[in-house]
Amino acid sequence: MNAPLASHLLPQFEQRTAPPAMLEALKARFGDRCSLALAVREQHGRDESPFDVSPPDAVVYAESNEDVAFVVKLADTHAVPVIPFGVGSSLEGHLLAVQGGVSIDLSRMNKVLSVDAEDLTVTVQAGVTRMQLNNEIRHTGLFFPIDPGADATLGGMSATRASGTNAVRYGTMRENVLGLTVVTANGDIVPTGTRAKKSSAGYDLTRLLVGSEGTLGVMTEITLRLYPQPEAISAAVCSFPTLEAAVRTTIQIIQMGVPIARCELLDANAVRAVNRHDKLTLREGPMLLMEFHGTEAGVKEQAELVQEIARELGGEDFQWATTPEERTRLWTARHHAYFAALQMKPGCRAVTTDTCVPISRLAECLLETIDEADAAGLAYFVVGHVGDGNFHVGYLIDPAKPEERELAESLNLKLVSRAIRLEGTCTGEHGIGLHKMGFLLDEAGPGAVAMMRSIKHALDPKNIMNPGKIFAL
Template sequence: MLGWRVDFRTDPGRGPRPGAAAMNAPLPSHVLPEALRRTASPALLERLKARFGERCSTALAVRQQHGRDESPLDAPPPDAVVWCESNEDVADAVRLAADEAVPVIPFGVGSSLEGHLLAVQGGISLDLSRMNRVLAVQPEDLTVTVQAGVTRKQLNDEIRHTGLFFPIDPGADASLGGMSATRASGTNAVRYGTMRENVLGLTVVTASGEVLHTGTRARKSSAGYDLTRLMVGSEGTLGVITEVTLRLYPQPEAVSAATCSFPSIDAAVRTTIEVIQLGVPIARCELLDANAVRAVNRHDRLALKEAPMLLMEFHGSPAGVAEQAATVQAVAAEHGGEGFEWATTTEERTRLWTARHHAYFSALQSRPGCRCVTTDTCVPISRLAQCIDESVAEVEAAGLPYFIVGHVGDGNFHLGYLIDPAIPAEREQAEALNQRLVERAIRLDGTCTGEHGIGLHKMDFLVTEAGAGAVALMRSVKQALDPKNIMNPGKIFTL
């Protein structure tokens, strides 16, 4: 079991979380006791207010809002919130905090799932949501540069007229700075890759308050260490990402979505494996088990067959899309797939994908008052069926309510355990199942997190996956770039 306990207490500043039951529980052990927290002094708060005016707040409700993400984890709120509007704002805030070795925690929209935003050692929350300008679009090069607070939907709305789009879709309308920091991916990753493949360059404020630029708009480079890839996925522990240069893609000439039901999860997964191994350039391939389909039917008033289902999307020319779809339909039929239904209009596709993105919250509503412990394993596609089958057998034997959604086209799936926060035994059971699932994924040459990041929840799993020596090397990098340990400390690993 992990070395901390989740605090499911309600938050008086924002009200109870949806479906959460009030409960007093100890703080996670990664949260430092008050005496060891690096609290901002009154003098530092005054300096911040003098620099930022009304854009610096110490109001309890504001601090609590910025001290919680979508994870089931809780911690005391940050000491202050500063809204930044420029690189200079971020640099000045970091310098002021560094003077007292006070932590700095970047904040985008608060949609992360692993406790990335929690002020576990105290500190200042830097809200980058006002850094929301698209700075430059280069359609001839298929690139764009944005401030970190631009969200993925905003970007696509603003570049729609160019005939280009940005494909990475983690579900939530997350900020592109946050998506870079967590190395996010989502439903389109099977065709377009993750943030790792689609970030060309960054502007980053370092722990000393220096503004650095990494990468270029060129498609490749052999110039020195790859600082862009070092920062992508660093979860704010090495610097604050303030600008991002991204790859764009032509909007496909034709788009078609389809659903297909299967007699079992295994049949759906084996269909996916064969489709990928055949080289079909499918754009999206999502799995929903019967529990997830049942939940989205109720939440979004759909009438999908309540059986394991693949939700797929095809991009290309009309002929190419038709060929892809015919191939997939034939493969699905060999595995018992039936009810192949098409959604060719934008409205039909949007309704299906909206329901898919609602699956997490739909599942929460299926058990009133519950919370969800989510998994994020990813394995080689050839091992996916084994990993899911064994994991389902375990949770079925345990009798804990659950649901499965997954980006199975790239071997990534999420098993959500629905627990009653008032019953500690259920939480412990979910964490035990999660630990066995992670151990299984690693044994199958996979990872503990395909897209959510380490944050707080997966710190112990990182050691299991990477090894003590590799984590020690990561610590050395952190200590070299952030000697005062002010950049989102207590995440990924502890110093």
């Protein structure tokens, strides 16, 4: 099992600083939309990962496909890296300029380009966030369900193949991206995919690019699948005497084929943090947060069946959130769990895991992980999209104490080893980035990683597209 990369053990990447001629060309083209200010570069040189890396050499605020193409062509000429930037919510170091280069900020490319309600599709620029999209299409009776928690850009979500709380019913970005416009490593603007429901035309470039983490091209436009807003929605919380009871309830729900829309787990530590952060009064024990979508009759039937399953395993009666305001407050609190937990240990940073296993192995994987964390004595919290078999342990570390970082990484190493042994993955939704490059080799094997490297080299021979992520060349 390959160890992950601790921040103080990052390899010495070759630095490819943007030369003065390139910076002058960027300033001439973009004026104030090209910043060399240290504060701006530092903002674009960090994310929610625990890594500390020097910032990019420049930041360009793109407003069109042509802007992005200009930057990439210039970078190709000078063999300088380019790193796409959305809102900076990555947890794995995806947007860090490990070799220097130019950060392309896509946040101003934030237009909904077309809504095709009759076909249940929408095309957006990469800087549109998921909340913005849903606000702009609310009048159509449709919605986009993928909800990773953070109000991330749809470009960033596509690049990392994100999923989140609704994936148990609606799938991940892999299933919901129909087509892309991407700027390739030589600056060409290339469309992939169509709005048709299916296609057998050549290589599936859309699926290749979704999840490529900016290493094969810069996504500038995305065509997405939409869904009708459910006739009825009900949300509920249910507390359990033990974490095992909550997990086994989840397993039975999924194995019985209940079409639950969301099934989220919080351990007692996470519930305690959420209560303090959002001023709630949830029972501070293991808890499932659930949501049901469908017709009035369908939602009632789903809820009754799940309640019966939960009671058999010691779950308390459901506490219902029936109004939109109550549901919003509940799910907002769930989405705040990460930042709420950070406040439980002031000044800390989180080493966050992202394993996913087959649903039948979830209890084994999660319970062994918690036993190890308890024995280690390091502060932690657990949240998870357990309906998918995906859960996150956040180990809270003092950045001034290297021994805590080492302990967190050793626990993560044991967890990933266990997940792979149980035929799972080191990352269900966050991606590889910097942190999991060693784990990718363990999971996929040297032959598969060699194939990935061959694709990378063929599409990006100068290695300028977000280099140093997924694997080192």
